[in-house]
Amino acid sequence: MSRVPLPYSQKILELFRNPKNLGKMEDATVSAVAGNPQCGDMITFYLKINDQDIIEKATFESYGCAANIATSSIVTEKIKGMKLEDAWKITWKSVAEEVGGLPAVKFHCGVLAVGALRRAIRAYYQKKQQTPVWLPKELTFEEKQALEEEELAKILARRMRTAEEGT
């Protein structure tokens, strides 16, 4: 059975072929993972942050799809030189717009990229034992979605294991 290709924008395809800031950062101040290794949709964000809470460098590793790689590439480009407070305000919708739109089934890929960024920012302040006033106590939509996906993936993996054991 042949698969219908997804209507990816030119920009997504371009960034998928030539992603920016791809790779592990050895001297990162903080890193965060979103997604689940069992289903393969996993992303890690690395941030190098200076004393003024400005992002000096951002890189990512992705085991997600083209949409995930493209949105992560855009996010890491955008946040370079930004204060953490401003980087926090980036939404998955604005990122989706910047890549020329995402097919509906790929919304979660952009959500995962922003979710990973926000987790990294939270982890940074947790490490510093600080809570800036602009950082919401409650998890945001992007963070909740990342969590939900991880839960779903775990349930699926458990079901598959049970099915395998039953065969």
Ligand code: FES
């Ligand atoms: S990251 Fe899951 S399909 Fe794109």
